[in-house]
Amino acid sequence: MRKFLLSLLVVALCMPVWAGAKKKADKDTNQFRYEIECAGNAIQGTYLVKVWTYSRKAAVAENQCRKNAVHGVIFKGYGGGQGCVSQRPMANTPGVETQYSEYFNRFFADGGEFQKYASIMPGTTETVKVGKEYKVGVVVSIRKDDLRRALEAAGIIKGLNNGF
Amino acid sequence: MKRYIFTLALALVALVASAQIKKPELMVVPSDVWCISNGYYTEVENMGITTKVPNYKQALQEDMGLKLAIAKLNDLMAERQFPLQSLEQVIKNLELQKMEDNMTVSKLGNELAESPLDEVARVAKCDIILELSWEVKDFGPKHSISYILEARDAYTAKSIGAASGTGAPSLTADVDVLLEEAIVANMDNFNNRLMDHFTEMQTIGREITLDIKVFANNAAGVDLETEYNGVELIDLIDAWLQLNTVQGRYTMPYASENVANFTQVRIPVYDERGRAIDANGFARKMAKHFKQEPFNLPCKVLVKGLGRAVIIIGEK
Numbered sequence: 391m392r393k394f395l396l397s398l399l400v401v402a403l404c405m406p407v408w409a410g411a412k413k414k415a416d417k418d419t420n421q422f423r424y425e426i427e428c429a430g431n432a433i434q435g436t437y438l439v440k441v442w443t444y445s446r447k448a449a450v451a452e453n454q455c456r457k458n459a460v461h462g463v464i465f466k467g468y469g470g471g472q473g474c475v476s477q478r479p480m481a482n483t484p485g486v487e488t489q490y491s492e493y494f495n496r497f498f499a500d501g502g503e504f505q506k507y508a509s510i511m512p513g514t515t516e517t518v519k520v521g522k523e524y525k526v527g528v529v530v531s532i533r534k535d536d537l538r539r540a541l542e543a544a545g546i547i548k549g550l551n552n553g554f
Numbered sequence: 555m556k557r558y559i560f561t562l563a564l565a566l567v568a569l570v571a572s573a574q575i576k577k578p579e580l581m582v583v584p585s586d587v588w589c590i591s592n593g594y595y596t597e598v599e600n601m602g603i604t605t606k607v608p609n610y611k612q613a614l615q616e617d618m619g620l621k622l623a624i625a626k627l628n629d630l631m632a633e634r635q636f637p638l639q640s641l642e643q644v645i646k647n648l649e650l651q652k653m654e655d656n657m658t659v660s661k662l663g664n665e666l667a668e669s670p671l672d673e674v675a676r677v678a679k680c681d682i683i684l685e686l687s688w689e690v691k692d693f694g695p696k697h698s699i700s701y702i703l704e705a706r707d708a709y710t711a712k713s714i715g716a717a718s719g720t721g722a723p724s725l726t727a728d729v730d731v732l733l734e735e736a737i738v739a740n741m742d743n744f745n746n747r748l749m750d751h752f753t754e755m756q757t758i759g760r761e762i763t764l765d766i767k768v769f770a771n772n773a774a775g776v777d778l779e780t781e782y783n784g785v786e787l788i789d790l791i792d793a794w795l796q797l798n799t800v801q802g803r804y805t806m807p808y809a810s811e812n813v814a815n816f817t818q819v820r821i822p823v824y825d826e827r828g829r830a831i832d833a834n835g836f837a838r839k840m841a842k843h844f845k846q847e848p849f850n851l852p853c854k855v856l857v858k859g860l861g862r863a864v865i866i867i868g869e870k
Contacts, residue, residue, distance in 0.1 A: 433738075476743075478742075550635065551636055
């Protein structure tokens with residue numbers, strides 16, 4: 391019985407630490423602090439982007455790269471060069487993120503729909519220490535055609551065929 | 555009651571169906587510079603001057619790269635619910651149609667009646683032309699592709715948008731692979747430009763060109779300087795356009811007693827009854843106005859597609 395109570399106490403003491411770490415990770419990623427660049431020509435229906443994510447913990451940054459890559463493709467776009475073609479953001483109407491905040495909060499929540507559209511290319515992680523935090527770069531493949539169709543279906547962006 | 559509900563439902567369906575803007579037709583055509591630099595042209599002598607005219611049929615029959623590029627573009631556009639008109643199919647259809655018409659005779663041996671204008675109208679027409687060109691560039695053993703895809707309004711000749719760029723040099727990939735890569739990589743940017751154009755059209759109206767012409771020595775004895783209550787016909791047309799264009803947007807670059815050209819005419823995409831209209835509908839509305847009192851002008855409207863119309867006054 392004593393052993394059981396001790397285990398329970400240890401678990402109870404650890405909970406706030408886990409919760410704190412989770413909160414910190416959420417704070418880091420909620421601000422969407424990242425840089426996005428083209429990582430080469432991708433196969434049809436996808437974009438290949440390199441996302442640099444900032445966080446105090448390298449593991450957190452790496453985990454958030456997929457979310458940031460999808461966010462970047464929807465709201466930021468990226469520059470071209472060296473054979474790469476620059477891309478405008480998918481949702482290029484000003485204020486669209488705020489207008490559909492409810493949808494995007496759900497979309498970008500942990501385990502949210504964004505996961506369906508991004509996959510990390512194995513062996514592409516680069517970690518750089520910048521001051522007190524880490525800058526982690528990962529190449530992510532975005533299924534942009536599927537993502538665009540989902541946003542069109544949600545009424546966030548208009549399809550080319552819209553109005554005809 | 556049932557009949558009333560049925561009629562109402564039918565009217566609603568008709569309204570929804572007509573509330574769609576008329577969809578422009580798009581067609582990929584190899585650019586003049588690509589055709590000429592690759593030898594797909596015929597020389598035509600016109601009034602002592604030799605000009606090179608692109609030979610699309612020859613290009614389509616002999617260049618696999620062109621066929622691949624058109625197929626890829628069609629595939630990508632179809633994915634966005636905007637299938638393209640096939641240039642090859644249009645050329646084939648025209649030839650077949652001409653052959654059929656030539657062989658059609660009545661029991662009395664009469665051929666089909668076709669005015670020269672009908673013959674001209676049969677030439678492949680589309681609303682937006684996508685001009686495609688590419689060039690292979692060699693850097694030592696490596697080669698890359700410079701690629702341009704430009705959309706042009708077939709009626710106003712205005713550029714709607716373009717996507718261009720030079721791909722990364724490659725040592726191993728062959729030209730067809732590089733071309734496909736260039737098309738895929740540039741397509742989203744190109745579609746963004748098209749989307750901007752369509753959005754603009756839905757906001758400030760469809761841009762058309764309108765030509766007013768006069769039949770020489772017409773029976774009604776009118777020209778554009780004929781006066782009605784002390785106002786010349788050209789000024790009355792001007793006033794009508796001012797009232798019926800979106801925000802009075804149009805320009806009149808040229809006008810004489812026989813001809814008036816109106817360009818950058820922004821027409822509403824729907825009429826007052828919510829039906830989709832194009833240049834033809836707009837021109838018919840104008841003709842209807844001038845056919846009535848006090849003008850009683852006989853007018854002939856020529857259909858030139860979604861974005862160009864010609865009204866000839868004086869006779870039918």
